[in-house]
Amino acid sequence: MSTDFDVIVIGAGPGGETATARLHAGGRRVALIEQELIGGECAYWACIPSKTLLRPPEARAEAGRAAGLSTPALDWAALRDYRDYMIRHLDDTDQITGYEKQGVTVIKATATLVGRDPWRVRAGDRELTAEHVVLATGSDPVRPPIDGLDEVTVWTNREATTLREIPERVVMIGGSAVGVELGQFLARMGAQVTLLQRGDRLLDREDPRVGDIVATHLRADGIDVRLGRQATTAHRDGDEAVIELDDGATLRADVVVLGAGRRPRTTGLGLDTVGIEPNTRGALEVDEHCRVADGPWALGDVTGVALFTHVAMYQGRIVADTILGTPRRATYSGIPRVVFAQPEIAAVGLTTGQARQHGLDIATTELDLADSIARPWTYETNPAGTLGLIADRTQRVLVGAWAIAPHAGEWIHTAALAIRAQIPIDTLLDGIAQFPTYSESYLAALEHLDL
Numbered sequence: 001m002s003t004d005f006d007v008i009v010i011g012a013g014p015g016g017e018t019a020t021a022r023l024h025a026g027g028r029r030v031a032l033i034e035q036e037l038i039g040g041e042c043a044y045w046a047c048i049p050s051k052t053l054l055r056p057p058e059a060r061a062e063a064g065r066a067a068g069l070s071t072p073a074l075d076w077a078a079l080r081d082y083r084d085y086m087i088r089h090l091d092d093t094d095q096i097t098g099y100e101k102q103g104v105t106v107i108k109a110t111a112t113l114v115g116r117d118p119w120r121v122r123a124g125d126r127e128l129t130a131e132h133v134v135l136a137t138g139s140d141p142v143r144p145p146i147d148g149l150d151e152v153t154v155w156t157n158r159e160a161t162t163l164r165e166i167p168e169r170v171v172m173i174g175g176s177a178v179g180v181e182l183g184q185f186l187a188r189m190g191a192q193v194t195l196l197q198r199g200d201r202l203l204d205r206e207d208p209r210v211g212d213i214v215a216t217h218l219r220a221d222g223i224d225v226r227l228g229r230q231a232t233t234a235h236r237d238g239d240e241a242v243i244e245l246d247d248g249a250t251l252r253a254d255v256v257v258l259g260a261g262r263r264p265r266t267t268g269l270g271l272d273t274v275g276i277e278p279n280t281r282g283a284l285e286v287d288e289h290c291r292v293a294d295g296p297w298a299l300g301d302v303t304g305v306a307l308f309t310h311v312a313m314y315q316g317r318i319v320a321d322t323i324l325g326t327p328r329r330a331t332y333s334g335i336p337r338v339v340f341a342q343p344e345i346a347a348v349g350l351t352t353g354q355a356r357q358h359g360l361d362i363a364t365t366e367l368d369l370a371d372s373i374a375r376p377w378t379y380e381t382n383p384a385g386t387l388g389l390i391a392d393r394t395q396r397v398l399v400g401a402w403a404i405a406p407h408a409g410e411w412i413h414t415a416a417l418a419i420r421a422q423i424p425i426d427t428l429l430d431g432i433a434q435f436p437t438y439s440e441s442y443l444a445a446l447e448h449l450d451l
Ligand SMILES: Cc1cc2nc3c(=O)[nH]c(=O)nc-3n(C[C@H](O)[C@H](O)[C@H](O)COP(=O)(O)OP(=O)(O)OC[C@H]3O[C@@H](n4cnc5c(N)ncnc54)[C@H](O)[C@@H]3O)c2cc1C
Pocket: 010, 011, 012, 013, 014, 015, 016, 033, 034, 035, 036, 037, 038, 039, 040, 041, 042, 043, 045, 046, 047, 048, 050, 051, 109, 110, 111, 112, 136, 137, 138, 139, 157, 161, 178, 265, 268, 269, 299, 300, 301, 302, 306, 307, 308, 309, 310, 311, 312, 340
C-alpha cells in the first residue's frame, strides 16, 4: 500500500533527530513532527544551557585553586547572553530550513496516533500515513505531591535554565543530577541554596561513597544539604515561598526548583487508539531493537531506559539501522553517567550493591588521586579526587567504576570501554597511560584490586 512517508518521527529531541538524519541519509522519505522546538528539551532547557551556565563558575573556581592565578570576576549579563545564544534564543527557524533544504518534511504540530496498518498520524489539520512510526516524545518533570506547591513560585528545569536573574534564596527539591548541577550553579552565582534530598544520600542511584563525597563538596560551596528530608506543604507569604519540612523545620525562599525526576511523555499521543499501554512507570517498553511489541518504534526518555541524550541518540541509531534493513540489538552496558558539577562526577556500569545483587564475586578499590598520581598536583594546589573500581573476580573484568575529579567525565570513558568490551584486567594492567594525566589513575587503582 502506498503511504505518504516511509517513516514518521514524532518528537525532534536528540533521539528523534538522530533517527531522522540516519533514515533520510538511508534514502527513506521521513516526516519529523515537533510540537515545540526542533532540538527538544536537551537543546533549549536541559543539557546545553545547563552545561553553558556551569562552565564560567567552574572556571572561576579552578582559577582560585591554581597556583599564581587570581580569581576572575563573573559577568552574569555576559553569561546570560551567551546562554541565550547557545539556546538559539528559543528559535528553531534555521533548523527547520536546514531540514527542508535536505528534503526532510518538518511539521510543527502536536502529533496523535489515529490508526495503524498503515500508521495514521494526525498533526494539526493534516493526517499522514507511513509504514513506520517512531515515538521520540521525551519526558516531563515530576511535580512532587506537596500541598500548596501551586501557590508558590516553582521552577522546573525550563525556568531554571532560562533564568534572567539569580534568585536570592532557593529551595532545591531533589539531590540527583538536576539538583546537584543546578544547585551548585545557583549557589556559585550567589543564591542561598537549601537542597532537600528524600533519600539518605545524594545521587542515590550511585555508589554510596559518591553521594557522601558530593555532599562534602556541595556543603563547601555553601549549600545547605538536608538528607532524608522532604517538603510536606508550601504556601505563599507575600513574595516568599514558605516550605514546611517533614522534620517540622520551615524554610523561606524566593523560588522552589524541581529536580525530583522525570516521567515519560505519552499523554495525548493516542496510544489507546492503537492498542498500546505504557508500563507502570509510564514508559513505553521496547524490545532489543527499540520496538514496542508489535507496534511503533520508541526511543529516548519515553522508553525510560536511561534518561540521557547519548542513550536517546544511540537508540536513534538502533531504530534507523533496523528500519534500513541492518537490524541492530541495543545493549546498555558501559554507558557513562556524568554529572557536570565541580569536581565532575562520573560513573559507569554497576554499583557495588548492584554487582552483589547480580551474585558477582567482586573486588573493589578506592584510590585517592592526590596520593597516587602526579596530575592533580600540577592542576591545583590543594587537590581532591577519587576513583573507585568494581571488578568481577571470576571473569577478571571491570564491571563498574566511578570518579569524582577534574575532567572525570572525559577519562571515565576508559572504564566505559573496558566494561562494554569486557577488556581483560590483565590487558588493562599492561596499559600505558600518558604521564601526567588523570588516566594514569586506572593502573594505580587496578594494582590495588585484590583479584
Ligand atoms: C536540567 C537537565 C540537564 C540535563 N543534562 C544532560 C546532560 O548533560 N547530558 C545528557 O546526556 N542528558 C542530560 N539531560 C537529559 C536529556 O535532556 C534527555 O535525556 C534528552 O533530552 C532526551 O532526549 P529525547 O529525544 O528522548 O527527548 P526530548 O529532548 O525531551 O525531546 C522530545 C521532543 O518531543 C516533542 N514531543 C513530545 N510529544 C510530542 C507530540 N505528541 N507531537 C510532537 N512532538 C512531541 C517535544 O516537544 C520534544 O521536543 C538533562 C536533563 C535535564 C532536565
